[in-house]
Amino acid sequence: MAFQNLLTEDRGAVRVITVNRPDKLNALNRATLTELHLAFDQAAADDAIRAVVLRGAGEKAFVAGADIAELAGLSAVQARDLSRHGQRLMSKVERLGKPVIAMIGGWALGGGLELAMCCHLRVASEKAKLGLPEITLGVLPGFGGTQRLLRLAGRGAALELTLTGAPIDAARAHALGLVTRVVAPDQLEAETMKLAEQLATLAPQAVRAILDTALVGGESAIDVGLEFETQAFGVCFSTEDMREGTTAFLEKRKPAFSGR
Ligand code: COA
Secondary structure, X not given: OOOOOEEEEEEOOEEEEXXXXXXXXXXXXXXXXXXXXXXXXHHHHOOOOOEEEEEEOOOOEEEXXXXXXXXXXXXXXXXXXXXXXXXXXXXXXXXXXXXXXXXXXXXXXXXXXXXXXXXXXXXXEOXXXXXXXXXXXXXOOOOOHHHHHHHHHHHHHXXXXXXXXXXXXXXXXXXXXXXXXXXXXXXXXXXXXXHHHHHHOOOHHHHHHHHHHHHHHHOOOHHHHHHHHHHHHHHHOOOHHHHHHHHHHHOOOOOOOOOO
């Protein structure tokens, strides 16, 4: 299906999803959120796709937030509904079972930072600026940002960003653990694709297990996380990929993982 507000492209086993509203700095209107739901459903269902890169069109922005022109006219009931729609998308991305990398070339504000935070890895250009400016509009982040920032960067940083609304640069975001890698602007696409292609060569079941352990463990007592890890570790030994990985090591060759 053709999207109105997204571009999708497959580069080998990597699907690149681009939010494509550059004249509005890729702001997330409701239609774009709905298309992102569909695009991530498609990426999850396609066995040939092993990693996803999420980016914004143009040089200026990853995504500059929810569409303020749309927010301005919402009733309380519609705002609650929009928040659920956004939160469900963010949870879907987080639980995709395949690694998703946010490629942040410029502004990642509000819903844009919330979208980046539900991705598993975030690669930012040195020029990127990140923030949660909702407070300056008289509201708070509504797509999971208050909760994910707390978990990623701790209470102090989360309250500083949500209460001041002021954006921070990529270096500070990296120091806070909010982005996982910072690169020169002209290297952003190449470095992000290199990372995605590397992730796409790995054994998909083991990758999924690692993503799941981080999700479960991040929200549980350590004993629960450790037990989940033990079970996932055992399950890996039922896969052909585990045999391939260990055999390839012993035969001094590169493994070719099938996903089985
Ligand atoms: N929603 C809707 N439209 C947005 C938008 C958003 N979140 N962010 C940017 N735009 C639109 C602008 O209205 C402008 O549209 P126009 O050309 O039709 O007037 C266009 O994108 C370009 O933005 P502009 O503000 O002119 O660019 P800038 O370089 O001067 O400033 C920002 C960039 C990111 C600082 C500024 O656009 C901004 O503050 N955006 C809102 C960020 C925000 O509060 N996000 C949280 C929303 S909950």
